[in-house]
Each structure stands twice: as structure tokens, then as C-alpha cells.
Amino acid sequence: MLRDAWLAPLTLQPSTLSTDPQTHTAGFRSSDRGFLSLSIGDYLRLLRWTARQGVGGKKVPAGLARTLTAIGIDASMWRDLVWHWKQYFGRSSCVGRPESMRADAARTKHQWHRGQASASTCFV
DSSP states (O other): OOTTTTSOOSBOOTTSOTTSOOBOTTSSSSBOOOOBSSOHHHHHHHHHHHHTOSSOOOOOOHHHHHHHHHTTBOGGGHHHHHHTHHHHHTTOSOOSOHHHHHHHHHHTTOSOOTTHHHHTTTBO
């Protein structure tokens, strides 16, 4: 068994609906479903660029901006969202797009989740 066999795959297959189960049959992990609509290459490029942005001021490169926009994140807010995570979500029990946070709040019989309003500035 590979040391990382318990980890779910990164890339979410576009042909798979979110309601389709993808149970892992070998018993190492709970699911074979990915969790990001990014290729591993795009994810690594975004990760590397973001890691070098501890000091602000640089614009997101055009290729990465397209990648972020494709997954619904405002590229101009990306660096701020990553480096000031607590400012947006604090101790929230839910993180994501405002409409997803709103739906989860309703599901758990709450009016809202902490960070829901500030998160709306980061998503397109």
C-alpha cells in the first residue's frame, strides 16, 4: 500500500455529479471522489504562486486568474483570501461560497454563518 493511499484524489471529475457516490472499494479511504475542479498541474501552479505572495502587491498572472475565475473565485481577492483567512471566516464552522454557506445555515437551522457577508466579496 502506498503511504498516501488514504488520501482522496485531488481532481473532481467533471462528468461526475456531486450526488453520485464514489465509494473506495479497497478500504483505504472513504471516497474516490476528488474535491477540486482543478487539474493537479493548475493546483500546483496556484499553490506555488500563492506561497510566494507573503508580501502583497503582485497581480495574479493571467493564466492563474482564468483558473480562479473558472472555479468561481475573484482573482483580485485570491491573495487576500488566503493570507487573511481569519478576517473572512474567523472561527466559522462553514467556509465556501455565500450561497453554500446560506444553504448550510438553513440546513442547521441558523440564520447565517460567521463570515458569510465578507465571503461574498471573494467569489464571482
